[in-house]
Amino acid sequence: KVRSAITEIRSSIRTSEAAQNESINRARSFKTKAEEVSTKIGAPCITCGKPYCEEDLSTVKESFIEQARNEIGLAQTSAAAVAQHKARLEKALGIESALVAATPDVSEIISTIERLTNELSALRHREREVVAVEAMVARARTEVNRIMAEANPFLAVIKRHEDNLAANK
Structure with missing residues (x-):
């Protein structure tokens, strides 16, 4: 106009x-x-x-x-x-x-948008990595809890050896 x-x-x-x-x-x-x-x-x-x-x-x-x-x-x-x-x-x-x-300078705005888009992509990639590590930690914790909950098959043998050691002293 x-x-x-x-x-x-x-x-x-x-x-x-x-x-x-x-x-x-x-x-x-x-x-x-x-x-x-x-x-x-x-x-x-x-x-x-x-x-x-x-x-x-x-x-x-x-x-x-x-x-x-x-x-x-x-x-x-x-x-x-x-x-x-x-x-x-x-x-x-x-x-x-x-x-x-x-x-406003359009090229500066476009440059800022590109930079922020790249930063957002990097953050989303790191977020996916964190989610994957958290899932791996949860699986490992579950496995540790399962192993800890198992009965030790050697408890009877250990008990017997402890009793023998106590008797031979």
């Missing part, structure tokens, strides 16, 4: 500058025509042949001057529009740079 607004503002600036330049050029043209009117004093009229006097041409000159003033007014209006558009452009560029600065 911000980039499209910036593009639109830049287009408006170009349009307003073009309108300003056109108005300035037309104003110069009307000024030149107004100055040229003075050179026609004493020249014969194209239709009737009567020489032009200053009073005859003053209306024409004033008309050209008025048109030049109107064009200058339009140029000033266009210049004000350009200034306004440039101010809007500066604000939009500021917003855009703030948005860019606030946008």
Whole structure:
């Protein structure tokens, strides 16, 4: 949205500058025509042949001057529009740079995700190893308890030897 607004503002600036330049050029043209009117004093009229006097041409000159003033007014209006558009452009560029600065670095986030995924895989592998060792310890404990619970088949022989040793002393 911000980039499209910036593009639109830049287009408006170009349009307003073009309108300003056109108005300035037309104003110069009307000024030149107004100055040229003075050179026609004493020249014969194209239709009737009567020489032009200053009073005859003053209306024409004033008309050209008025048109030049109107064009200058339009140029000033266009210049004000350009200034306004440039101010809007500066604000939009500021917003855009703030948005860019606030946008997180995607490659850094991806790198962090990869690192955490690898750590999670290692932890899950160790967890499976711990579960396997715990199961092996439980089986060994069960086997030890079973062996401890068995009756020793040599107890009778041991008892007899102990009795013989006690009697022979």
